[in-house]
Amino acid sequence: MASSLTKGTAEQGTPASGGKTFFGHPRGLATLFMTEMWERFSFYGMRALLVLYLISGGPDAKTGGQGGGLAMSLATASAIYSVYMATVYLLAMPGGWIGDRVWGPRKTVAIAASVIVCGHLVLAIPGAPTFFLGMVLVAVGSGLLKANISTMVGQLYDGPQDPRRDSGFSIFYIGINVGGVAAPIAVGTVGQTVNWHLGFAVAALGMALGLIQFLIGTRHLNPISSQVPTPLEREERNAWLRKGLIWVAVAAVFYTVVATAGLFTINWALIPIALIGLFTPIAVLFRIKRDKELTALEQTKMSGYIWFFVAAAVFFMIFDQAGSTLNVFADKNTASKVLGLGFPSSWFQSVNSAWVMVLAPFFAWMWMALNRRGKEPTTTVKFAMAMVLIGASYVIFIVPMLMTQDGSKASPMWLLTVYMVQTMGEMCLSPVGLSVTTKLAPQKYASQMLGVWFLAVTAGDCVVTLAVTAGADLTGVAVIAVEAALAALAGVAIYLNRKKVSALLGDVR
Known part of the structure; x- marks a missing residue:
């Protein structure tokens, strides 16, 4: 393990050392650039199709448009879309906390990308239950990934004063927009003109490609990205687990009562x-x-x-x-x-x-x-x-x-x-x-x-x-x-x- 970490550091490459670089930046930036690009590909692909799929077949859908959606009203679809967007950004904070305290940034990003792939694959299965499960998985994965991948970009450089740092983040930001441009064209075209669920599958393929190249390229990342900065002590971990289970139990009981009463x-x-x-x-x-x-x-x-x-x-x-x-x-x-x-x-x-x-x-x-x-x-x-x-x-x-x-x-x-x-x-x-x-x-x-x-x-x-x-x-x-x-x-x-x-x-x- 020590030798592999040392090797990873040597292969980073910097302008100062004369090693291989990515536009004058550490090679790890290319790995993170592509990972973020494909994650944004899946995110913006989901965003392009979400509301259109939800209203498809319903009263607010386009006349003569493709069927096969969930036939919801536009009001309900808009509320679901807004909650989805809100949840992605809300989960960025606990996602960063998990990277800092539980898994470390690198492992968290790998798990997050896997969860996003699974989410889109579930979305590719027709039906309301699979849709909501898939949407939750994509939101959770995106929230986990968001803060941690930015952390790893910062870790590629020699502290805040490294003159390449701002430029590196600018290049990284380009990856976001490349994914944002490509996704609606690829995912949107397939989903809107061929089959909604096939469109979600295309988004899964994009994130899967991002995950594969991330796993291959991790040797170019800073070894510190594998470390947990402030790991939870056993007592802390157990306390958080108890709190989580209590809240899950409370929610389960509450919604069981609501559903049993026929009010849900x-x-x-x-x-x-x-x-x-x-x-x-x-x-x-x-x-x-x-x-x-x-x-x-x-x-x-x-x-x-x-x-x-x-x-x-x-x-x-x-x-x-x-x-x-x-x-x-x-x-x-x-x-x-x-x-x-x-x-x-x-x-x-x-x-x-x-x-x-x-x-x-x-x-x-x-x-x-x-x-x-x-x-x-x-x-x-x-x-x-x-x-x-x-x-x-x-x-x-x-x-x-x-x-x-x-x-x-x-x-x-x-x-x-x-x-x-x-x-x-x-x-x-x-x-x-x-x-x-x-x-x-x-x-x-x-x-x-x-x-x-x-x-x-x-x-x-x-x-x-x-x-x-x-x-x-x-x-x-x-x-x-x-x-x-x-x-x-x-x-x-x-x-x-x-x-x-x-x-x-x-x-x-």
Whole structure:
């Protein structure tokens, strides 16, 4: 074992040592790049098909569309989709904890990828029970993988000061978007035009390829990725196991009673999960904010961070509807031909990732150019810009919604424009949010704060679930207008309070 670890280290290769590299980076980056690409392939493939499959055969499906789905209403399908998205990001925190305390990052990623493969294979089996089981497995696997694979990217470099580190994460980020572009085209085409379950099987194949190359390429990873940083003591492990079994037993008894009484509906599952997803980030932030071990400056910075967290939750409340509200509009109300060539509506799910690849270099150049002139917007102003842009995207979306009320089809250019404006907002919020999270994190919670950032996505998606189950019509112009106004008002509020927020941030710009 020792010799193999030593060998793995020697084979990493760095520009300094003159060994084999991946675009000047440790060879392990190629392994993690491909693993993340295939995981995103499975994730975005699932996202492209999920709502369309759930409503297929039902009253809200496209006339003349493929059957074989679960014939649900769009409201129920949207609630399920939002809970699925929320759960993936909610599980990123316990996924990171398992990597730190139980299995180590490398083993956790291998297990996570295996669980995702199994989940998609179960989804490939027709039937509602297999669908929900498969969806749970994919969500659990994605949550386990998310935090740990990013940890391993960081472990490839010689500490935070390694000059290649930021560039390495940028290359890694490209893998996410390559998977995001490819998945709806491959998985969406097969699932939407041939067979839904065969589409899920294609997603399983992609993740299986990612798992195989990860296992082959682990020799190029840092040996520390196999270690458990702070392993659980036996007493701790037993205590966690007892707590887990108690909660499982409580849930089993509760739902058995509900089912026996004939009261069970899908909302009995969706609403509790949504409430957990909404209150978990509130509880986590409250616990951190109330920690008396934090310095006065750290407490103040956390007060400033809450502004960004709430804004991000509102942003992702709209942004993540790309897989539900916008996906169904693309299927039912948008022309699916360009220059006489037809394509499945699920291809629109590739557009955001494609825009990211086009716009990210421009935004990076723009921020640097403005910085050299001393005119780069502060983090607070960038967040305000993001909120106004995501609100503006829904104002634009209202136009094709009104145009298609008579049954006509909107031009694909409308959705391409909506996604472009949303991606511009994403460029002002996502990378900036990740950066400011690391800058504002109290020393005690340095390794946990990225998980806290992901909880903003959870909170936003859970708000959508609760709104839908309460009767909100996400396809109605009135609700879309309210969401747009809410985002824009949040942006204006942040901008008007920018001096107050900046004062809370201390030396963080």
